[in-house]
Amino acid sequence: MPEDRTHKVSCSSYVNEVEVAFEILSGKWIPLIVWTLSTEGTKRFGELRRIMPSATQKMLTQQLRALEKHGIVSRKIYPEVPPVVEYSLTDIGRKLSPVLQDISTWAIEYLAGRNSSSR
Amino acid sequence: MPEDRTHKVSCSSYVNEVEVAFEILSGKWIPLIVWTLSTEGTKRFGELRRIMPSATQKMLTQQLRALEKHGIVSRKIYPEVPPVVEYSLTDIGRKLSPVLQDISTWAIEYLAGRNSSSR
DNA sequence: AAAGATAGTTCCCTTTTGGGAACCACGCCA
DNA sequence: TGGCGTGGTTCCCAAAAGGGAACTATCTTT
Numbered sequence: 001m002p003e004d005r006t007h008k009v010s011c012s013s014y015v016n017e018v019e020v021a022f023e024i025l026s027g028k029w030i031p032l033i034v035w036t037l038s039t040e041g042t043k044r045f046g047e048l049r050r051i052m053p054s055a056t057q058k059m060l061t062q063q064l065r066a067l068e069k070h071g072i073v074s075r076k077i078y079p080e081v082p083p084v085v086e087y088s089l090t091d092i093g094r095k096l097s098p099v100l101q102d103i104s105t106w107a108i109e110y111l112a113g114r115n116s117s118s119r
Numbered sequence: 120m121p122e123d124r125t126h127k128v129s130c131s132s133y134v135n136e137v138e139v140a141f142e143i144l145s146g147k148w149i150p151l152i153v154w155t156l157s158t159e160g161t162k163r164f165g166e167l168r169r170i171m172p173s174a175t176q177k178m179l180t181q182q183l184r185a186l187e188k189h190g191i192v193s194r195k196i197y198p199e200v201p202p203v204v205e206y207s208l209t210d211i212g213r214k215l216s217p218v219l220q221d222i223s224t225w226a227i228e229y230l231a232g233r234n235s236s237s238r
Numbered sequence: 239a240a241a242g243a244t245a246g247t248t249c250c251c252t253t254t255t256g257g258g259a260a261c262c263a264c265g266c267c268a
Numbered sequence: 269t270g271g272c273g274t275g276g277t278t279c280c281c282a283a284a285a286g287g288g289a290a291c292t293a294t295c296t297t298t
Binding site for chain 2: 016017018019020021022024025026031032035071092095096098099100102103104106107108109110111113114
């Protein structure tokens with residue numbers, strides 16, 4: 001299992017807790033996945049693919065697995081055929097929503113400052 | 120210049136602004152640097168090294184340079200010898216402080232939830 | 239004359255991340 | 269019987285990130 005990042009969070013020691021959050025939330029598609037589930041609620045795998053078309057299937061499942069192991073998202077499988085799999089935020093995952101909102105607000109201000117005056 | 124990440128932020132297009140913030144804030148020592156400057160104010164290079172002893176000199180300068188290019192930290196050089204270089208947050212960098220505080224609060228709750236019941 | 243302090247840079251290597259293409263399983267429906 | 273749709277996995281490779289050790293500059297102190 002070479003592409004696995006399990007347990008890092010629970011095994012390492014940190015100078016500050018912010019590192020924990022950034023470790024969990026780091027990954028090319030992670031912020032977008034959490035943001036999407038946070039603003040739009042439960043989504044099926046295929047819906048997420050359509051929302052993030054430039055993420056490959058492999059990357060999407062990989063990042064979702066990581067979030068699941070960290071307890072941020074939960075995965076519900078309906079034993080139908082063709083399969084139905086739904087992803088949603090857990091309780092602690094849902095508590096990230098206001099934080100992500102604030103980050104987004106900061107980023108908008110940041111980008112605004114970059115555009116005015118030069119560049 | 121292979122270890123440079125300049126301009127990514129201003130040249131790419133993003134689905135959501137959260138990605139901008141996570142891109143700027145991604146890097147092994149970035150969150151800790153910003154957190155330190157945010158809670159303790161201006162610091163000299165050597166002080167940062169002492170605060171983060173497991174960061175190599177190379178990594179520390181590299182991450183500080185990236186933050187400088189993104190306009191999050193500012194670097195003041197005093198032309199003395201031996202050299203004195205001070206790092207501090209810019210205006211927009213200082214506005215990250217409450218966000219980081221909230222992230223930290225979330226992470227503390229997250230870790231608390233992980234420790235109670237199993238693991 | 240040599241060593242120390244500060245803040246770097248450079249070169250080389252290892253590890254981690256990310257991405258593409260092909261493959262699988264299952265039952266349904268034409 | 270052979271696609272189709274869904275939600276994956278596997279293998280292999282390329283790119284990016286991180287890390288170690290050695291080197292630099294400058295003036296001061298011993």
